Amino acid sequence: MRASERAYEVLRSEILDWSLEPGTPLAEVELSLRLGISRTPVREALARLITDGLAEPVGGRGLVVSPFSGSDVVDVFEVRSALERQAAQLAARRRDVAVFLEIREALRRAPQLLALGAPGMAEYDETVARFDAAIDLSVENAYLVAALESARTHAARIRRLSHDDPQRLLDAAHEHLLIVDAIIDGDAQLAADATSVHLTRSLHWVQASLRSDHPEAAAAGSASPPELARAAAGTRPTKNGAA
Amino acid sequence: MRASERAYEVLRSEILDWSLEPGTPLAEVELSLRLGISRTPVREALARLITDGLAEPVGGRGLVVSPFSGSDVVDVFEVRSALERQAAQLAARRRDVAVFLEIREALRRAPQLLALGAPGMAEYDETVARFDAAIDLSVENAYLVAALESARTHAARIRRLSHDDPQRLLDAAHEHLLIVDAIIDGDAQLAADATSVHLTRSLHWVQASLRSDHPEAAAAGSASPPELARAAAGTRPTKNGAA
DNA sequence: TGTGCCGCATCTGTATGCACAGGCCCGTCA
DNA sequence: TGACGGGCCTGTGCATACAGATGCGGCACA
Numbered sequence: 001m002r003a004s005e006r007a008y009e010v011l012r013s014e015i016l017d018w019s020l021e022p023g024t025p026l027a028e029v030e031l032s033l034r035l036g037i038s039r040t041p042v043r044e045a046l047a048r049l050i051t052d053g054l055a056e057p058v059g060g061r062g063l064v065v066s067p068f069s070g071s072d073v074v075d076v077f078e079v080r081s082a083l084e085r086q087a088a089q090l091a092a093r094r095r096d097v098a099v100f101l102e103i104r105e106a107l108r109r110a111p112q113l114l115a116l117g118a119p120g121m122a123e124y125d126e127t128v129a130r131f132d133a134a135i136d137l138s139v140e141n142a143y144l145v146a147a148l149e150s151a152r153t154h155a156a157r158i159r160r161l162s163h164d165d166p167q168r169l170l171d172a173a174h175e176h177l178l179i180v181d182a183i184i185d186g187d188a189q190l191a192a193d194a195t196s197v198h199l200t201r202s203l204h205w206v207q208a209s210l211r212s213d214h215p216e217a218a219a220a221g222s223a224s225p226p227e228l229a230r231a232a233a234g235t236r237p238t239k240n241g242a243a
Numbered sequence: 244m245r246a247s248e249r250a251y252e253v254l255r256s257e258i259l260d261w262s263l264e265p266g267t268p269l270a271e272v273e274l275s276l277r278l279g280i281s282r283t284p285v286r287e288a289l290a291r292l293i294t295d296g297l298a299e300p301v302g303g304r305g306l307v308v309s310p311f312s313g314s315d316v317v318d319v320f321e322v323r324s325a326l327e328r329q330a331a332q333l334a335a336r337r338r339d340v341a342v343f344l345e346i347r348e349a350l351r352r353a354p355q356l357l358a359l360g361a362p363g364m365a366e367y368d369e370t371v372a373r374f375d376a377a378i379d380l381s382v383e384n385a386y387l388v389a390a391l392e393s394a395r396t397h398a399a400r401i402r403r404l405s406h407d408d409p410q411r412l413l414d415a416a417h418e419h420l421l422i423v424d425a426i427i428d429g430d431a432q433l434a435a436d437a438t439s440v441h442l443t444r445s446l447h448w449v450q451a452s453l454r455s456d457h458p459e460a461a462a463a464g465s466a467s468p469p470e471l472a473r474a475a476a477g478t479r480p481t482k483n484g485a486a
Numbered sequence: 487t488g489t490g491c492c493g494c495a496t497c498t499g500t501a502t503g504c505a506c507a508g509g510c511c512c513g514t515c516a
Numbered sequence: 517t518g519a520c521g522g523g524c525c526t527g528t529g530c531a532t533a534c535a536g537a538t539g540c541g542g543c544a545c546a
Contacts, residue, residue, distance in 0.1 A: 002499070002500095003499080003500070004499080004500090027526095027527070027528095028527075028528070029526095029527075029528095037500080037501090038500060038501045038502070039500095039501080039502085039528095040283075040499080040500055040501065040502090041499080041500065041501095043287070043528090043529090044286070044287075044290060044499095047287055047290055047291065048290065048294060051291060051294045051295075052294075053385075053386070053389060059508090059509090060507090060508070060509095061507080061508060061509080061526090061527065061528065062527070062528080072386075075384040075385065075386045075387065076386055078329060078333065078384055078386075078387055079326075079329070079384070079386045079387045079390055081329070082325045082326055082328065082329035082387070083322075083325055083326070083390075085325065086321060086322070086324070086325035090321065141318040141321055141322070142296075142318065143296070143315075143318045143319055143321075143322045143394070143397060144318065144321055144322045144325075146296060146393075147322055147326075147390050147393065147394070150389075150390065151386070151390070154386060245529070245530090246529080246530070247529080247530085270496095270497075270498095271497075271498070272496090272497075272498095280530080280531090281530060281531045281532070282498095282531085282532085283529080283530055283531065283532090284529080284530065284531095286498090286499090287529095302538090302539090303537090303538070303539095304496095304497065304498065304537080304538060304539075305497075305498080487546100488545105488546090489544105489545090489546085490543105490544090490545085490546095491542105491543090491544085491545100492541105492542090492543085492544100493540105493541095493542090493543100494539105494540090494541085494542100495538105495539095495540085495541100496537105496538090496539090496540100497536105497537090497538085497539100498535105498536090498537080498538095499534105499535085499536080499537095500533105500534085500535080500536095501532100501533085501534080501535095502531100502532085502533080502534100503530105503531085503532085503533095504529105504530085504531080504532100505528105505529090505530085505531100506527105506528090506529080506530100507526105507527095507528085507529095508525105508526090508527090508528100509524105509525090509526085509527105510523105510524090510525085510526095511522105511523095511524085511525100512521105512522095512523090512524100513520105513521090513522090513523100514519105514520090514521085514522100515518105515519090515520085515521100516517100516518090516519085516520095
């Protein structure tokens with residue numbers, strides 16, 4: 001694989017799983033040393049992170065990992081909601097029934113799966129990933145899929161803000177089932193509404209988690225550790241270009 | 244301004260106004276010579292065009308301007324519809340009334356403006372741009388604005404597929420007025436529906452223009468000149484990553 | 487005459503060197 | 517003692533040189 005590609009993948013996943021926290025500086029030389037490549041592919045990776053909205057310039061010189069606050073959580077859900085609703089509608093019209101029948105079976109096994117603990121949760125994640133992939137395939141719209149991928153990228157960053165909870169996953173599986181049923185029935189409106197239900201409940205769960213785990217961040221301030229509060233202190237910090 | 248930034252702006256606008264047609268090869272050395280800069284900033288610009296979906300790799304080596312066919316027109320409208328509806332809803336809830344009152348006045352002057360011919364049409368475009376900017380400001384959601392910007396980028400590419408028609412612009416102005424009225428009233432549902440109306444009518448207009456001006460492209464084939472048909476001949480060609 | 491292989495040319499991917507700009511620190515002066 | 521100014525230093529932006537890969541064309545052989 002190309003060095004710039006690897007650098008991008010590494011940095012991206014480090015940002016998404018919060019091992020690089022908001023406000024962390026991203027210096028070209030330091031990264032090129034750490035990743036064992038030259039500055040050129042590092043620059044390329046950083047440029048992609050900027051267009052993804054995962055990094056941003058600071059103070060005219062240098063980059064940092066983008067801040068991510070409680071208000072960002074709401075913003076990301078607002079975008080996801082719009083895109084996933086549309087995707088669900090289109091999928092309901094254009095879907096291949098057989099694919100979603102399989103996913104429905106997998107989702108129906110979720111309760112037993114989730115009773116197994118961690119390994120079951122991994123398999124459940126796999127099922128959800130297949131669900132997303134099936135949606136992407138069904139909509140037959142590369143532009144929508146690209147926008148969705150961007151929204152899901154930021155959603156992935158949110159995921160680490162709330163701990164995994166078996167009961168929540170069980171509920172989520174049920175919500176997914178409602179969407180899949182609607183898609184199988186070819187009921188676009190119901191698919192969209194069931195998607196709204198799922199996303200709204202997910203948002204509420206994340207917000208509840210924030211309030212209990214990071215009370216200082218829930219208000220609208222930073223969801224990052226205290227020493228980074230300054231980075232997210234502004235009101236609705238401006239994100240960059242493409243998403 | 245940075246050289247890479249200029250290169251990006253130049254290439255982007257050349258693609259959007261079809262002076263670089265779909266399928267046109269984008270070779271690094273040739274571009275660096277034409278733009279009078281070295282390959283490094285050119286590469287940076289090309290990378291951004293790829294994430295924008297305006298360029299794409301071809302055959303393992305080399306880039307070309309992304310194909311753009313009749314089915315792409317529909318796809319872009321599907322994404323725009325989802326995002327603009329959401330934006331209109333949020334704007335209706337969070338808007339500063341004074342801003343939209345001004346825009347309403349400007350839109351009401353549209354009939355007189357459009358009677359003036361080209362200069363009036365330019366001013367009308369300006370009003371629409373202010374409308375879009377007011378929406379972006381009102382939604383207070385950087386992620387949504389970024390996604391919208393991406394969708395509008397591809398929409399800009401569509402614009403050159405249909406000729407400007409005074410009657411259509413007049414109708415569009417009226418449709419915009421309906422949206423602005425709803426936003427001023429704070430009626431989120433109505434704002435969203437009026438947005439759907441506007442986008443649907445715009446899509447129909449573009450499709451009608453395609454059928455009359457480029458009958459060969461309207462079906463689902465290429466909207467680009469004949470010699471580029473091969474580039475867009477595939478069925479729903481896959482667009483790249485972020486948008 | 488057709489097909490397959492080899493060599494060349496060209497283009498991308500990466501590394502490195504250089505120049506410029508901005509920030510910070512220290513020194514000096516009021 | 518505080519504020520202002522200059523110099524240094526760090527880090528980015530750009531250019532260029534080098535290496536690897538891929539596609540194409542020519543040539544030879546069947």
